[in-house]
Amino acid sequence: MLCRIENFLQYQSLFDRLTRGASTLRLLSQLMGTEAVLFKEKINFKLPGGQGFAPHQDAPAFTSFGQEYHVTMMLSIDETTIDNGCLEIAETGKLVSLLPLNDDLTITSGTVEAMQWVPVETSPGDLVLFDSYLPHRSGINGSSVARRALYATYNKMVEGDCREQYFERKRACFPPDVERVAGVTYDEGVFNVGNPVSVEP
Template identity: 35%
Template sequence: MTQTYTKALTEEQLLFWKENSYVHIPGLFRDRINELSTWIDEISNWEHGIDKWMSYYEMDNPSQLSRVENFIPYHDGMKEIFTGETITSLISELMQEPAVLYKERINYKSPGGGPHAAHQDGVAYEQGENSSFDPKIAPYLSILVSVDEATEENGCLQVVPNWPLDSLEIIPMEAPYADRPEYKKIKQSIEDSMTWKKLPTQPGDALIFTERLPHRSEPNHSDKTRRIIYGVYNPLSDGGDKREQYYADKKQNPNDARYMVGNPHAPSL
């Protein structure tokens, strides 16, 4: 029996998704942006470490908070948003099967905050040893929720447009810094040859994209912080609920290469 899902997206959005591997949903959480902003402020003031939630800092500025992960078990409001019907129904509609939260993070990107290098998320998840993505596994999906305005100046998301949903290509990567061999990104010569599209977002906007879509962001050249919350979801058929195991593994070795794809940030240890 074929399972059906609540249709929240238009046919135009679904066609764009199929042709580009991402979709922009303006104002999805516009009415809750004040809550989200307050909650991020609360989380940023938690004691930093990796025993419970995980705090990360700019690699080139160890005093500047860059990212917090694994906050869902400790914050009911965030849990309601990222495991609630609004998001999970959208993700399941696009996946065409039940979805479950795999991981979550807040990216702060304060003034002067560094870039996220060009990469494909799937290399860091389950398929990093493969030469191409497995067509039998539905792609993991990420949702980006803008809490502040994300602009070209402060480092909004950039993607490679016209990247079809059925593309299985894993783009070759390189380790650009000899002193950070675990940190990898798409090879610079390939990145430079690709067309990149900047995707500015307003507070409350959402962007959903697949683990196969090449993406990046530039440094924050503005005087304002650019806060974004991400939720990543795996197909329930691909191993079930793997979130707790993911974070247990990550706490054992937070600098493992698969956690450093495109993210040259230092954990709080």
């Protein structure tokens, strides 16, 4: 089942403007307290029956280039609801470090159970902005319509403009099914944290 597209701004000027236009970059720079640059973009489709995301912080997935801090902007394309697997965030104070993690970099079950989880239902066009230490998760899409959401992640420009390198490295380590070579084992490591993505053996 199609679950995601990423690395598409060079083909879609509307999405390029939405994620790298002056007003968006100004908002992100204001939030980050310094000039922001786009790190990566994706659309999660979560089609009917699409699986949810395990509880995780994004920070462990964003370590490839030594950057320390990211903010993600979620743009709701469809309505997101509890029924179709909206984002859920943990009610915590501001976190600046990692919680106890499993080997696959998701949050340990004891920690998950100790936190209060709040669903964030949204309407098309809503933005949700959250940093890379915010614990989040989402459920299955139990409805009959797609729950599409765009996620654009930014880092501080002083920590480097690494978007192209990021997608290059991700494609090598965690390629889409169609690019996989039979018999090769891929080191998906930090590129597959909490995702409902499994690869055909």
